Amino acid sequence: MSSIHQKKSKNILPYENKKITCETARSLSIMDALAMLGHxxxxxxxxxxxxxxPFRTxxxxxxxxxxxxxxWYDHGIGKGGNIIDLVCAILKISVADALLILAKLKTVNYEIRPPIHTNKNQSSKLKILETKEIQHGALITYLKKRKIPYSLAKQYCKEAHFQFGSKHLFSIGFANISGGWELRxxxxxxxxxPKDITLLKNGNNTLIVTEGMFDFLSILTAFPELETxxxxxxxxxxxLINRTWNILENYDTIELYLDRDQAGRKATALYLEKHCNTNCIDKSIIYSGFSDVNDWLVKRKLELK
Structure with a gap:
C-alpha cells in the first residue's frame, strides 16, 4: 500500500537517544509531565x-x-509515586524509556493548547512548519485513547507542527493526494x-471508502487483514464525494464504512444509488448503534491487541 513507512526504533518510543538521571527526572514537574501526555x-x-x-475512565x-x-496519588487504586513511576505506569514502559521521554520534557516545554476551531478561510492561513515521525507523548496518549496502535499510526500519519496566527501548535497529520494535511x-x-481526498492503493479490485483518518485507522485496527x-x-x-466518482470505476467492489449520522447515511445512499450496477456494499451495519467506526472501536468490550 502506498504510504509513509518509518524505520523501527530500538526503543519503544522514538525519542532522541538522550537520557537523564533518575535524580534529575524526579526534579521535573509532574504537572508538566501530565500535560505532555495529554492530561x-x-x-x-x-x-x-x-x-x-489517566489509568481508567x-x-x-x-x-x-x-x-x-x-x-501523585490515585485514590481509586490506592497507589502513588514519583514522576518516573507515573510515566512508566501510564505508557506501560520501562524506566529507561521513561527517562528518554522525561529528557524530552526537560529540553522542550510545549503542550497541546486549549480548544481551537477553524473554518475554511482560517485553515488557508495555517502554515505547516515541520512533519516528522509521531513522538510527542500527548499525541501517543491521544492515539491510545482512540484505541489506535502507535505502530499502525506511524505508518500512515505524521506529527505535524504548524503556525496558526501567532501560535505554534502540533497534531496528528494525515496527508492527502494534493499535498495538504488533515490535522487532529x-x-x-x-x-x-489544499484540501483533498487521500487515496491508498495496493493493487486490489476492492475499494473501501471512509470519511476520516480515524475511521481508516480504526478499520485497520479491527480488521488488519484488510490492509493488504x-x-x-x-x-x-x-x-469531496464527487472527487471519488471516477476512481470508483476502477474497482469491482466498493465497501462503504461511512458515519451513521444523518449526513453519513445520505452519503451512503448516494453511493448506492450511483453505483447500483456495481457491487457496492454498506458495511456500516458492523458498527450499528455507534456513530462511526472509531466510536465502535473505542466503546466495544472486546479488547483489541
Missing amino acids: FPSRERQQDAWFLS ETHASFKVSKQLNR NPYFKSCAS SRDFAVLNSLS
Missing part, C-alpha cells in the same frame, strides 16, 4: 491539583498531584490547504 486538571489550587485518572477526579511534594489532536480539528486486501479512499470531508 489536564479538573480543578487546581495553589498546593495541589486533581485530575481524572471516570467522571469524578480522584487523581491528586501535590505540587509541594511533586508526588484532542483540542484541534482542521486542515492545511483492499485499497482505501478517505474522503476527509463528505463535501
Whole structure:
C-alpha cells in the first residue's frame, strides 16, 4: 500500500537517544509531565491539583498531584509515586524509556493548547512548519485513547507542527493526494490547504471508502487483514464525494464504512444509488448503534491487541 513507512526504533518510543538521571527526572514537574501526555486538571489550587485518572475512565477526579511534594496519588487504586513511576505506569514502559521521554520534557516545554476551531478561510492561513515521525507523548496518549496502535499510526500519519496566527501548535497529520494535511489532536480539528481526498492503493479490485483518518485507522485496527486486501479512499470531508466518482470505476467492489449520522447515511445512499450496477456494499451495519467506526472501536468490550 502506498504510504509513509518509518524505520523501527530500538526503543519503544522514538525519542532522541538522550537520557537523564533518575535524580534529575524526579526534579521535573509532574504537572508538566501530565500535560505532555495529554492530561489536564479538573480543578487546581495553589498546593495541589486533581485530575481524572489517566489509568481508567471516570467522571469524578480522584487523581491528586501535590505540587509541594511533586508526588501523585490515585485514590481509586490506592497507589502513588514519583514522576518516573507515573510515566512508566501510564505508557506501560520501562524506566529507561521513561527517562528518554522525561529528557524530552526537560529540553522542550510545549503542550497541546486549549480548544481551537477553524473554518475554511482560517485553515488557508495555517502554515505547516515541520512533519516528522509521531513522538510527542500527548499525541501517543491521544492515539491510545482512540484505541489506535502507535505502530499502525506511524505508518500512515505524521506529527505535524504548524503556525496558526501567532501560535505554534502540533497534531496528528494525515496527508492527502494534493499535498495538504488533515490535522487532529484532542483540542484541534482542521486542515492545511489544499484540501483533498487521500487515496491508498495496493493493487486490489476492492475499494473501501471512509470519511476520516480515524475511521481508516480504526478499520485497520479491527480488521488488519484488510490492509493488504483492499485499497482505501478517505474522503476527509463528505463535501469531496464527487472527487471519488471516477476512481470508483476502477474497482469491482466498493465497501462503504461511512458515519451513521444523518449526513453519513445520505452519503451512503448516494453511493448506492450511483453505483447500483456495481457491487457496492454498506458495511456500516458492523458498527450499528455507534456513530462511526472509531466510536465502535473505542466503546466495544472486546479488547483489541
